[in-house]
Amino acid sequence: MMRSDSIRKALKFTNIVMILASIVPFIINTLYYNITLNQYEGIIENVYSANSLSSNLKNDIYTTMWNIVTGKTTFKDNTQYALIGRIRENLDELEKNANSEDNGYLVQVARNTLETMESYVNSIGDNIARERPVRENEELLGEIASVSDLLYDVIQKFVAAEMELAHIQNAKIRQSMDLMTLTQVLLFFAILMFLLRNYRQLNRRINEPIWRLKTMASRIAQGDLSIRVEKPEISELDELTDSLNTMAEKLIKLIDQNVQKQRNLQKAEMKALQAQIAPHFMYNTLGTILSLAEDGQTENVVTTTLALSSFFRLSLNKGRDWVTVAEEKAHVENYLAIQKMRYGAILEYDFDFSPEILKESMLKLLLQPLVENAIYHGIKKTRRRGHIAVKGTAEGDSMIFTVQDNGLGMTPEELEKLQANLLNYDVSSPGSGFGLYNVYKRIELYYETGDGLTVESEYDKGCTITLRLPIVRTQAAQPAPDQTQAAPTEGA
Template identity: 35%
Template sequence: MKKQTTIKSLLQRISWLMLVLSIVPLIISVLIYTRYLFTYERSVGNISEANRIANDVEEKIIEEAWSLTYGQLTPEEFTKSNNVHRIKKEIRQIKKNTQSTQERATLNIVTRSLDNVNNYLEKIVANIEANEPFQENQELMVHVESATNLVHDILQDFVNVEIKLAANQSQQVRQSIIVLSVIEAFIIAAIIFFTRSTNTRLMKQIQQPMEEMIHMADALSDGKLNYRINTLPGNELQKLSNSMNEMADNLVVLLEENALKQYNLAQSEVRVLQAQITPHFIYNSLDAILVLEEMGESEKVKEMTYALSDFFRISLSQGQDWIPVEKEIKHIHDYLIILQIRYGDALTYSIEIEEKIKDYSILKMILQPLIENAVYHGTKLVRRTGKIIVQAFLGEQDELHFYIIDNGKGIPEQKLKEINQELADGLDTDFTEGYGLFNVNKRLLLYYGKEAKITITSIVDKGTTVHVTVPTMQKGATKHVQSFYR
């Protein structure tokens, strides 16, 4: 009996093949490019150091030698500040970073030349201590200058050697790229061939059975309880299809035996669910995406999907409480995009933000709940086109100001006084209404302290303005929860 091929084993074989076909050139590429990168960085470092040392040889050693000769430096001071010893130490350090014999040979010549320079300088010191004629030191300085010029020229030769080595390495990389390109071309051809050869098998063993089961699920959900799945290929889907057929058979039996009871129970459950379920942002957004897809609005589907993805990505922010102002604005922008696509012409918005505040840090998700309130308790309750305006700028005292303005229903004067009083009471209030507003106010007070505040102004049937003020924090800064109570 032929062993049945399971979906898991089939997908595993495909995965392993794809992995093998892709990982080999990847490993080779990483090794080649890593080696080239290290060699390049080493060459650049050596070139930079060699140029710097060459300048020191030309300037500092000559200047120091003439200062010694003319008596501006005493022999003791010169001995302490002798740059030749320092430069020799730096040459030895460069030598540790070399790999070729040509590099090391060039640096050995530099070291010997520096020894000659040092010998001349020691003779000058000895002449000064012995009060020898000034002319002898002048003659020695001619040798010093000649030797330092030689050191400078040899260091430039070393730089040229490093440049040639880097050029050779670059040529090797180009050749490696060509070889890898050919290998990858063969791999792509193999993948295309394998994909075409397995496509029919996958269609037969996975896609077609899945479509059949989806069709059965749709039929059962539509009340077509007599629908059954035909025999499927011998894998896990066959067991699943048999189970679905058995489930449908059992369902028919149960419905026939308990028709009235199940009907009444189903009706009761529907009423309970209808009473309990309230519209939720994510469900409505996903429903809107499905509707747009069915209408063929692919661009809007893409825009809304990206906005929803960014919205939740920023909401999570890898568990961070503090994000840049730019991300917080992007967060509400995504939220408003989703709402505008859902509500169409019934909602418009604008965001005005000063460029210079984008890099400040801010406590995340303090604006979105306020905008949600502005829409659901403001613009949504009026017949005119709703408009949300968001403004953000830096104040005179280096504080951040955020305004959320809507043209919605507004808040009655007495109710507005109560809300502002509860906002002013801060952590001491129970805040019986407006959970989103309370949550934002509480978080602001806990994280920023009394420097943060929310104030609201409103005119009935005209609209509401929510003003949030928080102190500035530099990008990347964090602040722990404030340990205080009013």
């Protein structure tokens, strides 16, 4: 199958085309519009300045010189030259901003006319200084009026020329606006056609492979893990296709693994049942009872028999998995009472449980395997007197149980190996450490936590096993109505 181009590249090309098609014409039109508008504003400014100059030109110059000739003001006040200076500055500004050569020529004519007017003003000044007859100054005043009219006419021609340019610029502005509008309309339709074309192409190139992937996902959800999808026509879906194919393969493996784990769990449950029944424990206990009977220790025979009966009653618990902490504590007390009969003075123990946790629920048979582990793997391997301390207390939303012994303990290497066995124990070939693994695994399954059991040990100093169990308030223990009282606790 021929592979098409990347969708990412197609979208990138589409975006670039749209951006360029939108921005470039807009920038060009905007620049042209701004340039034309600036020229138009310059023309309007020139017209305004020229009108302001011409409106005051005739009256101001003639009136100023008339007042000098008639003696109302003196020539030495220089008001006439100040006025001429302002007019010259205005002409300089108009010449600077002239928008055509013809307008610049008109400003130059106006400047020459102003110089002629200034020469007449100088003549009036000379006549006044030499005290010439007033008649001569009146004649000069008439010439100034004529020159003022000429200057006014020149300025008006400049205004007319600038107004013509303003009209032309205004037409250009309208044209630029019309062109911009037309360009935007054409661009809109061009982009619309381009997008519709790309949409049809992309839709065709994407929908088909996505539909195949969707079909695969639906069939996987229905349980058909044999389906596979070929590589699609677009590269962006390669990884998704590979992931779905890989997921289907891994699901098959995970299902197989889960089936195997279920089998292992069933084996573990069978092994746990065998450990709970503990035939060898019963055999040893009955042997102890027989020895006590032969020695005539009737009271101890009764006590041991009651403890054994209560031990198995609590072990079976009518098939229930949950008991109260008080029941679990009684179960361990019965077990230790029996062991006390066997080992005598070399075994001592004590209990320390907080009263507030005794009515809480917990998974059954969690503490007894730990105590059994402390006796057989700790205390029995030493020659000194053994001591086991079983404690239970509340800590926040959890219950903390510890089983501490002063037995042989473990080296760091042995402790590390034990911890590794807890995580990777082969229940199909159980050996040492099965009791701890059974507790660890049941906590993991029922409490859904992986850190419910921790082991601390130091060689020749003993071992401490800690259980951290969440308080399960929704799992009532439902204690049996005929609970047997536990054997008395014996301490050091």
